[in-house]
Amino acid sequence: MDRVQRVLEYKKMKAQLLEHVASSLGRQKVNELVPSTVLADVKLQQDETAEAANILRLKGHMPLGGISDISAHIRRAVIGGALSATELMEIASTIYGGKNLKNFLSDVIEDGAVSIPLLGVYAEKIEPLSPLEKAIKQCIDDHGNVLDSASSTLRTFRHQIRSYESGIRSKLESITKSTSSRKMLSDSIVTIRGDRYVIPVKQEYRGSFGGIVHDQSSSGATLFIEPQAIVTLNNQLTEAKAKERREIERILGELSALVTESSDELLVNLGVLAQLDFIVAKAHYAKRLKAVKPVLNERGYIHFKKARHPLLPADDVVPIDVALGDDVRSLVITGPNTGGKTVTLKTVGLLTLMAQSGLHVPADEETELAVYEHIFADIGDEQSIEQSLSTFSSHMRNIVSILEQLNANSLVLFDELGAGTDPTEGAALAISILDYAYQRGAVAVATTHYSELKGYAYNREGALNASVEFDVETLEPTYRLLVGVPGRSNAFAISRRLGLGEAIIDQAKQHIDSDSTQVEKMIAALEDNQKAARLEWEQSETVRREAESLKRDLEEKMGQLEQEKAGILQEAEERAAQAVASAKEEAEVIISELRDLQKQGFSVKEHELIEARKNLENAAPTFNKKQKQVKKKAEKARRLPEPGDEVKVLSFGQKGSVVKKVSESEYQVQMGIMKMNVETEDIQLIEPTKQQVPRPMTTVRTGESHVKPELDLRGVRYEDAMQRVEKYIDDALLAGYHQVSIIHGKGTGALRKGVKTLVSKHSRVKSARDGGMNEGGLGNTVVELR
Known part of the structure; x- marks a missing residue:
């Protein structure tokens, strides 16, 4: 493993990671970092990094100041040694740093903007140890001097x-x-x-x-x-x-004796702070690389999307796309020297090591990587001077060692497989080695110069060709990986560009058999087709993005039109209602006069008066319901999902709730116990049903209350919910209720916190508590009124 880490430049990657640690505690953790081969452990480490990355994205930082490695101080105090004032001050500073970090994480949890269950466990383990900190700071100042006091x-x-x-x-x-x-x-x-x-x-x-x-x-x-x-x-x-x-x-x-008394808690704190410093360093490194959390599996499948080597300058690196490990378990990469073949090998190997170390990888979202039991690499000239071995012998000794340990849960990387000996024999050996790796079930990536291997993938099940692109016009490699196309020889084209005579080139071509010529023509055709396909794909992507933008604009304009329509209808209804109200007033005056005439003996039938009044009431506008439907439709057309909204994920056919907005085009949705990022187009907003949306409860008629003993806020936005709660309490008091229930659901906890805060400030609220086991638990707040 040491050799693999060296040739894949794992230690150089760790040197970059070290730039982000805040203390010697984190530095030690990075120095001890090695890839894990257990899927559950790797997933846990990746989740920890993701939680810290989310905090950095929302808060911008995590406080780790004042923390230092005080383990030696603690050990000396435990064996009876007296600590210096400076050492005691470092202990107090570390206690303060841990307490500050604990409070920060507690505030993040309370805020509910981001879920950090794993980091929350670490925060719970930190003991504040305020009495010890206070005792030290009362005796020693910040510069390590004992105070007169x-x-x-x-x-x-x-x-x-x-x-x-x-x-x-x-x-x-x-x-x-x-x-x-x-x-x-x-x-x-x-x-x-x-x-x-x-x-x-x-x-x-x-x-x-x-x-x-x-x-x-x-x-x-x-x-x-x-x-x-x-x-x-x-x-x-x-x-x-x-x-x-x-x-x-x-x-x-005396202070050293106090340290001894709290030595166990101090050592626990120190371990937690070291781990948190390490996790935050990984999050900072992920931010620097614009890295993502990969999807993990243990079936040997890898799918890199726009993967970038972390040690290359971001402006110079050319991303690669590679899928390997299911039907295809062997990838043969051909191409010229300095064309990027070795960089591709190292990118695959190093990013796999990073993922198994709990680090996010510099690639696009949905990149998937496997957790391998073994990772082998034969890269570079490892010639042994001590044993006087040739380059070929050195490589072959390393390959023999690899093949002895190879199994179905292995990733093996061969650079210039079979090089350093007779081309015919070297190519034959390379083919046999790749066949052996495939038979053992390993995933193999190999680079080669041999033309015999260009046809390897066409004759072998589970194998695939790839090449690094070379621009004959500029005589420079583009470093772009072309999967599915073997590399072709550019010797004649390069020679012609450099001025070699056509006669010499034509004579050289006569020495190449017809089969080789046909293969080269086939490869050239494949390259041209792939370039054309890539160009067409890029053009179609541009059209798709323009269509999506146009669709959004049309939806927005449609929403505006629906809203304007609803406004016009509402205005018309108001005018009609005013006209009817005026007519009613006049009719009531006439009816009153008719009753007076009836009392004076004139013949006016009562049932005719009742019928006239009924006809007048029926003259009121009847399109109020339709107007509300139009208004609701307009609001639905223009409103985007918000945290807490109930939605349907169309591709899964499952309902869930929105946790947070990830980007302009993505939301994180929780479906049962599973959280996942979903594109906006894949989300259908579910408006609350009539049973879910509380009706306005304002009137009490004929001694009977129309206010229900419970208020259901599920699916209601935060601001609307707070207004409804305030009005509902007033209505419940008017209705004579002594106890009511406010149903807000569990969700992110923000709505529950808002309800608790509002009712605690109401002068007529006697108490508020969470619902019992048969009352909805944390999703319900029971309020007693006075």
Whole structure:
């Protein structure tokens, strides 16, 4: 595996990953990183990277500042060692960093904008350890100095030290400034030798001050003397400093003992922070490479879509598309040197190693990779100087080792298979080796120069030809991989472009048999057809995108027209309603007058009055329902899905709910326990049914309430839901309810949080709780009114 990682440049990829770690903890994790061969483990690591990548996309960062590797400090404290102030400060800083990260992840979970169940588990494992952090920070400042406030005894000793130092400096400065003493001094300064304050005295005046000589200059002309007048003060200062040191040692010892008490929690925190630093580094690296989370399998199938080598400059790399592992398990790539064959091999191998290491891969969405038990590679000139082996022998020894370990769950990469020996024998060996790999069930990718292998895929089941494109006009490779087309020899065309005479070229052609000529013509035709197909596909893609854009514009305009139509109908209805209302008022006046006449004895039949009033009521507009349907249709035509909406995924025929908007043309939809990204065109918005949408509950007639004891908000947008809740509580109070239920569903939790917040602020709400097991659980909030 070490050799494979070396030839596929896995370590260079890890060097790029190291640029994104925040601490030595993450650096150690990256250095220890190796590909996993267990599908479940790889999927877990990929999911962790995806969660961190989603956080970076939404929040822009994850706080990892202040964290350092304190494992050595903890171990020394556990065996009874006293930690330094700097080491204790690093422990406090790491505790703070872990607590800060825990709070950040908790806020992300509470916000509900992104689902992070795996990172949430890590956050739960972090112990805040606030008492230990507080104890350390009360005694030690950010620069690793023990504070005066660490203890009253330390404060006293330091006060004494400052007092002694002030007295000593005062006396020495009076000596240096004295006119009589100045001529005896080499310089009018106060300095320190061996923690004792001294003055520089000329050699000839050494007896003038008495005291102790602590040092002399290199020439011997100056002596550094502690005058007798300050010896006592210096002694007192030394003693005070010794007491200060002992007190600091006592304080650090007590803090070290506290670290020992919390050593288990600290080590757990350290492991979690190391893992989170590593995961976030993988997410940053994925963002840098514009990488995606691959689909994984263990059946040996790989399908790269626009895959890019991560070590090549983004502007220079040419993406490749390769599908291999189901019906086709052997891919033979032919083409000129420096044409990109080896880069293709390394891209397939390195991206597979990255995926099995939990890293996202630089490719397009829906790229699928396999988790292999073994990955083998014979790439480059690995000639052994020590064993004096030829290039061919070196490669063959490595191939023999590979074939001995090969099985059905292996990926094997051969570069220039069979090269370095007689072309006929080398080609025969290459064919036999590929046949053996196929019989063992392995997936094999091989590059070659041999023309015999160009026809290999046409004669073998499960094999496919490919080549790297070469532009004869510019005499340069395009680095584009052409799957299904073998490479053809460009020697004659290149020679002609470089000026070789036609006579020589024609004579050379006579030495090539007719079969070879036919094969070359066939390959040329295949290349031309594939270029034409690619051009037509690109043109059709352009037309498709234009059609989609036109469709969206038409749908938007149709929605606007429907909306305008609904507005016109509503205006007409309002005018008609006003006219009828005016007529009703006039009719009521007339009926009133008729009743007065009836009372005065005139003959006016009661049933005729009732019939007239009924006919008047029937004159009211009857198109209100149709108008609402038109308005609803217009709204449905223009509204795009939003998080929480119920939708139908057309390609699956299954219903689900929208989790989030991934891009302008994609949404993440949850169907049962499965989440997947679905294109907008594949989604049909399901509007809430009449039973799901709560009717306005505003009136109480003849003593009977039209307000239901429950409000169903499922499928309702957040802003509309909040308005409905507020109005519903007022209606429920008017109806005399003491307890009501607000059904909001589980979903992302945003609607539930909004309902809880709103009802908690209402003055007439006594309490609110989640529903019981028979009341809908977390999808229902039970509100008691007062």
